Structures are given as structure tokens and as C-alpha cells.
Amino acid sequence: MSKRRTDGRPTIADVAARAGVGSITVSRALRDASLVSDVLREKIDAAVRELGYVPNLSARALASTRSDVVGVLVPSLTQHIFADVLRGIYDGIGKTRLNIQVGNTRYDLDEEDRLLAELLRYKPAGLIVSGIDQSPAGRAMLERANCPVIQIMDLSDDPVNKIIGFSHHDAAKAMTQHLIESGYRRIGFLSGWMNSRSKGRLSGYVEALEEAGLFDPALTNAAGDLGALAARGSWDKHQYSTPVMGRELLADLWRRAPDMDAVFCNNDVLALGALFECHARGISVPGDFGIAGFNDEDFMEAASPALSSVRTHRWKVGHDAVVALRRQLDGEPDGERVVDVGFDIVKRASTDRLGLLSGMGEADIPQPAAVVGGGTV
Amino acid sequence: MSKRRTDGRPTIADVAARAGVGSITVSRALRDASLVSDVLREKIDAAVRELGYVPNLSARALASTRSDVVGVLVPSLTQHIFADVLRGIYDGIGKTRLNIQVGNTRYDLDEEDRLLAELLRYKPAGLIVSGIDQSPAGRAMLERANCPVIQIMDLSDDPVNKIIGFSHHDAAKAMTQHLIESGYRRIGFLSGWMNSRSKGRLSGYVEALEEAGLFDPALTNAAGDLGALAARGSWDKHQYSTPVMGRELLADLWRRAPDMDAVFCNNDVLALGALFECHARGISVPGDFGIAGFNDEDFMEAASPALSSVRTHRWKVGHDAVVALRRQLDGEPDGERVVDVGFDIVKRASTDRLGLLSGMGEADIPQPAAVVGGGTV
DNA sequence: CTGTTAGCGCTTTCAC
DNA sequence: GTGAAAGCGCTAACAG
16 A cells, blocks of 8 residues: 555656656756757657646645746726726736736725735735735735735835836826816816725816816815715725716715816716716706716717726736736846836817817717827826 | 755744644644644744744645635636626635636637646636536546536536526527517617627527517627628727627617617627617617617616616626535535526616606616516526 | 756654 | 654756
């Protein structure tokens, strides 16, 4: 009776025996075919195929003290914005040996710390985390992680290592200025639950209005009746922006500021709700009321009227984060510590009070848009 | 000069030495505190804390020939439907020791096989895969995976092991019947690229219309002008359903069947586009034209008029898949091999041609809905 | 370019 | 309840 605890599947030693070589040669052939002579490589490939050999990644990770896991931490899975980032990350990983492990922090710092600790047990090859507001413990873990760490979707003077994103403040300020230039004067800010990036957008909105002498705190519900809404059970932090909420929040805002003539919505989903609320009330957009969103999701272009938005480059952020990670893993120079991918102000019919967009009718598909670059890129 | 290749971080042996016990005792204390006496457990806990010890999961996986990785394969990250499934999966995993590794197959069987092979190298604790149309190679891998395998989001007589989902055919048939009962006679089927689940929906639509003697192939674009659209570069398989596409496809369909008086859309995003197309053309919904979608995403309720849809239980599917997985891992009985979570027909204003919904006005938020259960549940 | 040897850090086995 | 020894499958180190 042998004491072997194996599960019977072929190991590298079996392959080596079958190919008539040492097991280290098999190991090398598998990792980098060019390390082995053609003759042996073919023998090894044949043996691998015949045996149906599958390398055991745990053993590899243990022996080499590094895994192929890239840990990714996002605050939400269902918000399109992070889904796009994830797609960029997966596209950046492509068919490399790297594997993604996603953690969903739900905008909860304790959960983020827990997931981070969990990821660290894998000795990950790299880490990609959303935002800059980690807890002190989280920040410390990132700094001691012993692998490349890329922060994304924001900017900071003091990244752990490298950060790729854009300025939410600047983007919101630019869109607010567009609303002002379009002739709106009582511009509201529509938002559900605020995270740190939302707060950056709010500050950009406030700054633009203050510079124009148009700021009025009554026009924002950002710190407003959310408690009451939450108590009604109609939403929670995890799905803090639904079109239904957009409708309710706009109605609330109108109650407080009946002369409001436009809203800048913290995200596109709220903007969609705002548009439907206007439809339902028979309020004409953009004539009576202007609507702008944030992120430029694909439905903005299709809406009737088409909705203006701030286009953010989520896919690129995710993709470039992986490229930077791989570059660092390969020991190549990784460029700037802070990378600003910028944003675009996409001007569509919903804010075209002055009729500046070409004279194309409402039925045109898709609606024409004027896109203006912003940020630093 | 030692030959040690360690990276300097404390190991279980360091903890054992510090606590004055054997390393196996530490191992046991870490896995199940009840295996060790109180005195030793406290000493060990203290040593762990003082050393900042973090267990190495690769070593654990290697020694125990099983990892804590649950592999999840979905065809898309950006479609809300799978984002909801993933959220259910993450919620089901909760704070267990299990870790999720998501692979994005992009509706590509070769990619699915590649990702499956990649996952298998981790000797995963379990596997959750979308759908039933694996390649023969993929199916074989699942069958030899040596861990619980849960298929999701469809039904099948012949699951690898267990399947949790609902009948796309039955759901589409029920919604089509609702359209017929609402007085529509020339009901179109609006769809972009078709996957196997879309095909199930199409067949349900066809069956309902045939039974009513109303079927007309001119009313579906499912196998229609998609090639032409694709050639125009306006969409690809990865984002095969945008509201812009909904608008274009509806326009195409109308060109072919000008007397069409309703559409059943393969998903909600297309339905949203269809609604905007109607808005733009000044066509009144539901009076002149009925619109129904599939999935019941949150914007359907907020639209003006509110859009009818088939509510599917994505979160539950993901959640229950994990529960089933954990049950199997714990050796508990796992119940039926085929679990039908059903669906609901959500009747809203967009199909209410007969004015059956209570006399509430358009401005009401949210719009009233009549929900009718379906499926087996 | 190839092989031998000695680990990687944890858990199984078996004994006490 | 606890421990010593052996082994999981692979790769770093060094030699040839």
C-alpha cells in the first residue's frame, strides 16, 4: 500500500518519463518552448498530449513564490461603468497566462479590506483597485503587497504606485459650463447616494456655477432627502441609481426649486429617469428644460431627444491598467505615475436650447452630437 | 549562504515555533479552531497576530489537492443580465473561504474551452457555467472536472450535473400570448445577434403566433438584415443590443411590414430603443403600437409609458447556483438535477391597448404593473 | 541545452 | 488532543 496522496492525474514527472527526459526539461518546455531543443520539445509535446497532462498551478505558484492571479477590486458589478472597466481589463489580459480574480467591495471599506487580505493570500502577480479612498489598513496592505498595484478611475497626487483615470471635478465642471453656455440659469444637480467620485463631480458643478454667479444650494439634492427615500425602501446603496430614482429625485428637486430649468445628473441612468419624468409631465426638452448625464452610456445617443453626457473612457482605463501591469511585470519602464485619460463633453439635443446642432430633425438616427475633448489625455 | 528560496514572510512553521507547538497544530487551529485546545489556540492566535502571518493558499491547495476557487463562465460582462447573475453569485459566496474566478467567453465556444482548461489548472472547488451549448470538448472537460458543476440560465434534460434556470421558450410564448390578448395582431420579433437562448425565445414567439394563426415570417428580423448592419460597423457580437440598434432594427422591420402593430423585443435594451423610435416618429404607445421586452431591467418601470417585460430571476439563479455548489461541497443532498426558477409576465402601459390597468395617469411613479407568474417555480 | 538536488509551505498519514 | 515524517507537483539553483 503506497502512501501517495495523488489524485491520479499525470504530473510533470509522468510526462518526463514518457518523453524520456528530466522533469525540469518538461517544466522549461512548458513555460518557454525556446529553452529546449526542437527534438525534445516535440517529444514532450507528444507526451503531454498523449497523457492529457494539465499543469497544476498551485504547485507552480508554490515553487516559484508567485502566482498568475491579478486581483481586481471594483465597488459594483451591476453599474455599467465598472462592467466596462472590467471588459477593458479582460481584453487587456487577452490570452496571457494571467488570470483575473474580481472582488466586489460594494462601496464598503471593510469589505474592501477583507477582500484585499483574501487576495493577498494568493500572492497575486498584480492588483488593480478602484479609486483612492482606501482605509489606512487597506492602503498599508497595498503598499506591502509586493506586486504592482494600479489604482483606477480617479486621479491622485499620491498613488500607491500608479494611477490611471480622470478628474471627476473637471469633467463635471466642463459639463456644467456647457449648460450655462447653452442658456440655462437655474441648473440643478441630481444625485443619489454619493461616493467619493460623485463628490468630486459635485464640487466641479458647484465651482462652475459659483464662477458664473449662479450657484444656489437649493438646486442640489445631493445631501437632501435621500434618507427619506431610503426609509421608503425604494433603493439602497447597491443600486443607488435607477431611472425610477431619477424620476423621484427630479420631482423632489422641482418641489424645492420650481424654477429649475436644467439638471446635471450624476450619472446617465438618472438622466434617463429625468427625461421620462419630463415626458410624463409634458415638459419639452431642451426648450423648457435641459438634461445632461455622466458617462455617456449607449442609450444616451438613442434617446429622443438624444441626451448630452460626459463621455468617460472606462474601457481604456481598464485596458491600460493591465498594459501597465504587464509592463511592470516584464520589468519595462512604466512611464508616468499619474495617467489622465481625460473625458469628452458630448453635446446632444437635450441641452441644445440655442439650436446650435445642425438642423437635423428629431427622427434622425442616431442624433447628431458635438463632441468636445476635455481633460488632459 | 543558504539555498532557501523563501520570500521572507512568516510561514506556519514560524508561527508554530513562536507558539511553542508543532506546525500541524497551527494548521489545524487555522482551519477549524475546535480541533485544538483552548490554551494552544490562544497562543497560536497571538503568534499569528504578532507575526502578521498570512496563509499561503497555493501551498494549501497543493497539499490538499483542492483549491477554494470557484470558476464562473459567463458570455458577457456588460450585459446587465449577467451582471445580475454575478451579483447573485458573489452574494451567495458571501464571506465563505470560496473565491470566484470569472471568465468571459464572449459567446465564443473556443474561448470558453480555453477558459475552462485554464480554470481546471487550479483544480477548482466548483464550476458555474452559463447555458447548455458547450462544445463537445467543453462538455467533456466539465464531465471530467472532478468537482461540482452547475449550469445556469437555461434548462436541459441532460445537465452535466445540475442546472438552474428557466425556459426561454415558455417565457417568450407567454409574453407573445399577452400581446395577442391585448389586441395586437401583427406582432413583430425584434432581435440582434441570436444566441441559443435567443433562439429559444424566438421559437416561443413563433409557437404562440402559430397557435393563434397569426404567424408571418416577414415580422421577424431575427435572421434578417443583421449582416448588413454588421457590415456598417454599427455593432458587433459583444455589444449586440444597444438602444440605437433597437431603433434601427425597428425601422428596418417597419420597412418590411408597415402594418406591424407591436414588437416583442429579444431584450429590454432593444425595447427601449423601440420606444424612442416611436417617440421620434410620433407614434403613440400603446394605442398605435405595443412594445414588450425581456428581462425586466429597472428602466422598464420608469419609462414613459412604462414598458412591459418578462421578469427573469437572474440574481436568484446566481445565488442558488452557489448555494447548490456549497451544498454539494458539504456533501449534503442537492435535490433536483433540473431547477426551474420560472419567470413573470409584467404587464405595463406599453402593451395596455385595452386599458385594463387601473385608471392611473401617466404621471404616476412608478407606473402600475400587473405581474403574472409563469414558469414552474 | 539538460539534469540532479533540494526545497516552496502546507496537509495527510499514522503514531502517541 | 498533539506531533513527526513524508509527500503534494513544480521550479530555483547549480552543475555538467
